[in-house]
Amino acid sequence: MSTTPVYLLAALLFGLGVIGFLRQRNAVMILMAVELMLNSANLTFLGAARARGDVDGSMMPLFLIVVAAAEAAVGLALILALFRSRRTLDIEVPRSLRD
Amino acid sequence: MREALFYLFGAGALFAGANVVFRRHAVPAAIWLVACFFFLAAEYLLLGFPFLAAIQVLIYVGAIMVLFLFVIMLLDLHGAQPVQAQARFAAGLALALVITALAAAAAAGGEALAEAQAPDMPALVEALFTTFLVPFEVTSLLLVAAIVGALTLGRSPDITPPKQRIRPGRDTIRMVGGAPPRDEAQAG
Incomplete structure (x- = not known):
């Protein structure tokens, strides 16, 4: 088995994430598309790690998952704050950072 | 397979x-x-x-x-x-x-x-605490920052001093945009 199917799958998943990111207007759905893209990056790292046979490539997903957790926590807190002040999650609505 | x-x-x-x-x-x-x-x-x-x-x-x-x-x-x-x-x-x-x-x-x-090879965990853990020790510690800092940030952002904006807010047996906790306590006092 070669790395090509791994990279192809990661590229397709990343493309799906990009489509979702550009297509959605709901902030939660956009965050979910970002999670999809992060996962495709993880898959690429793991494929490369298995091809090279060293541990560095499999280290990155570990950190990426932590960063994704932090990103989700802060992003969802931001979404809650947005909803509290605007009563909507449509990203077209907010025009300023102040309330 | x-x-x-x-x-x-x-x-x-x-x-x-x-x-x-x-x-x-x-x-x-x-x-x-x-x-x-x-x-x-x-x-x-x-x-x-x-x-x-x-x-x-x-x-x-x-x-x-x-x-x-x-x-x-x-x-x-x-x-x-x-x-x-x-x-x-x-x-x-x-x-x-x-x-x-x-x-x-x-x-x-x-x-x-x-x-x-055999399970990836020993190699990963060894690298995590030797080569990647600094990123590992930075990650813990990042997590603390994220928790504090999420708490700060998620806090309700109308925080008043605790003495005015807590009345035993009457106050309820609302997650999102709950009515201010004063309205409840008038309603009840």
């Missing part, structure tokens, strides 16, 4: 990912994202990373997606969500990007995947 399973779970991950992107309801999209993460965990397992597969399920599905679902339910996001007016242009752009990436991946030619 391994390759066939890889393609099978890859197709599953793509199907689930497409459902995440093209669904217009938030709850099914989140559930499909959970399915996608499970398929990806299976791919990690097939590539020979059982520890990362477990982490994927535990943290992504167990923590992050539960947080997502919690927020979706909390904000009452039922009903179809709006999509961008220029979605067709965006999708075209993304498709062009994907085709470029696919062509690049195919043109680069594949390296052969090494056979998976």
